[in-house]
Amino acid sequence: MRPDDQAGMILGILRESYPNAQTALVHGNPFELLVSTILSAQCTDQRVNVVTQELFTRYRTPEDFAHIPRRVLEREIHSTGFFRMKAGNIIGCARAILERYKGEVPAKMAELVSLPGVGRKTANVVLSEAFGISEGIVVDTHVHRVSKRLGLAGSDSPVRIEEELMDRYPRRDWREVGTLLILHGRAVCRARSPQCASCSVSHLCPSAELYL
DNA sequence: ATCCCGAGGG
DNA sequence: CCCTCTGGAT
Structure with missing residues (x-):
């Protein structure tokens, strides 16, 4: 598939940057x-x-x-x-x-x-x-920050951000959206000093501080 | 809006 | 020192 929208392109690129994205929390059940x-x-x-x-x-x-x-x-x-x-x-x-x-x-x-x-x-x-059930999208501090910076959401409340993301992405991508935005927020789009220079989606980001 | 709470980074 | 880290209850 070739997503032609902003949200779809961001997901596609993050998917390549973080293959097999899943929770980093180690668990057995x-x-x-x-x-x-x-x-x-x-x-x-x-x-x-x-x-x-x-x-x-x-x-x-x-x-x-x-x-x-x-x-x-x-x-x-x-x-x-x-x-x-x-x-x-x-x-x-x-x-x-x-x-x-x-x-x-x-x-x-x-x-x-x-x-x-x-x-x-x-x-x-x-x-x-x-359980592999996508009833919603995980919105934590990382998803909150990254989705706002990328323009994927404009709200401040976690519930509204979740609704905006659910509206932009098909249900089959909901789990992946959450884990990818968390991974990207931790590794690159950090709260303190975002690494825009090495960010794979900076060209799609309205908040990117472009200097290169 | 405030509280709970320790640890690590800048 | 200050800010941030996969929040939730009051």
Whole structure:
């Protein structure tokens, strides 16, 4: 296919820049991905992976996590920040999944966002990466920043940005759009000093600081 | 709008 | 020092 629109061309180029784009959060099952995604709030995925590499050797299932004393889990995830809230939410998720969903992570948006500490962003990560379900597009701090810079979205609220992206891309690309914009935001279109000179889509970017 | 919270980079 | 990192609840 030869996309002739701005959004399509950007996706096509990013697709070549980042082959096999998928979440950088290391996980072995849907529940591990849920835990990793909760831990990833305001924290680098690299640090999350360091913490979970150790954590998941001791606990892997909702049953395991539901019985961890809060103080113990707080200590294990301390370096990811927001550790009290995250520990409470992770244990709360584990117990809710045990009691309400027979120990299986639910594969529905409404049920996922009913879990403590799980919003639309986290739910979209789990739905798309663990279950292959594209109900929406992941809008995190990277997607927020990059889509605005590229002119793919003009809003400030995550929900509206998600709607704008969903309107621009076919559903089959939703998962890829999220992961590609995250990867590009982390590697090139950084918050502090964007690397416009080495950006593969700078020629399509209204915000690019062109100097070459 | 504010709070939760640590770690790394510039 | 200040800013940022795959947010969510109040």
